[in-house]
Amino acid sequence: MAGSVDEQPIESEGQGRDVVLSARDVTVAFGSKVVLDNLNLDIYRGEILGFVGASGTGKSVLMRTVLRLLPRRSGTIKILGQDFDELNEPQRNALDMRLGVLFQQGALFSSLTVKENIQVPMREYLDLPRSLMDELAHLKIRMVGLAADAADKYPSELSGGMIKRAALARALALDPELVFLDEPTSGLDPIGAAEFDELIANLRDSLGLTVYMVTHDLDSLFSVCDRIAVLGKKRVMVEGTIDDMLAYDDPWVRAYFKGKRARSIVPQDNGARPGNGSGGK
């Protein structure tokens, strides 16, 4: 069911479903410039949520605010039922360990090999013997579909697709429950992007992940996202399935989901269409 924040409270949609991230009345501003104004958003366990919006609307700002990389002016954010503001340092660390993040462009450390990059969160949060960390890193490398010899390569020796996979392996280093992906398919060719989408869907199914994916990629939205949230007018303007997006009356949403590019991907008749995502809820 589509939800317009102005028309109905998001809480009403969550009945019977486990909310893993809940943002309530979140306002973020830089000086006098308000970027997010009383924004509400829920993400449910096991879903892949695609987060879209015009360039500059604040998608990255919201993700960085949720991850505590930016301060908010007001509002509450609960992750896995906990509010970071109410936790002490060890509790914050414990919650951080349950989150994985893939930043735009991968953001791998260029001076470290793939294996060492994957081990960065392990070193930060865990005290494991080196042999076990090596074993775990190799497991993650296999999990994201990289060849074993990628382990000892440096980021400069990897293709764009391999960098995304290595960054995903690092995001999965601590077996997170909730994964944040910032434009994971940007810069990939269509085949590489489709393969990456498939990988994300498979990992969601096999690991039971919940995925929050900021994306501009219509293919991703259509093929792997269970729900979509659209950021506009400084808040979540509408959330729901592709069909809900097609039915929503807003110029940007219409142009995005019914525009020329969308027409080649998304059936426009709201009729029968292939499953979007594999459920997971």
Ligand SMILES: Nc1ncnc2c1ncn2[C@@H]1O[C@H](COP(=O)(O)OP(=O)(O)OP(=O)(O)O)[C@@H](O)[C@H]1O
């Ligand atoms: N640290 C900052 N200081 C001041 N303004 C900022 C800061 N970070 C972001 N902004 C502003 O907030 C707005 C939202 O930026 P943001 O990067 O979140 O957009 P976006 O929706 O992710 O865009 P894109 O799709 O192009 O990546 C922009 O106007 C940007 O200039």
